[in-house]
Amino acid sequence: xxxxxxxxxxxxxxxxxxxxxxxxxxxxxxxxxxxxxxxxxxxxxxxxxxxxxxxxxxxxxxx
Numbered sequence: 615x616x617x618x619x620x621x622x623x624x625x626x627x628x629x630x631x632x633x634x635x636x637x638x639x640x641x642x643x644x645x646x647x648x649x650x651x652x653x654x655x656x657x658x659x660x661x662x663x664x665x666x667x668x669x670x671x672x673x674x675x676x677x
Contacts, residue, residue: 639645
């Protein structure tokens with residue numbers, strides 16, 4: 615029975631250590647994304663097919 619108490623105490627200490635490491639990394643900017651903003655202009659927001667479908671020559675009304 616005393617082994618269970620030791621294991622629970624050890625697991626709480628390890629979980630606390632991971633929590634401290636996570637909070638430290640967040641505060642120091644480890645998860646800040648520096649790469650994506652520099653290449654965002656290279657990504658297409660709207661597919662080319664959608665742009666062609668919205669052209670004025672395709673929006674003719676039937677009279």
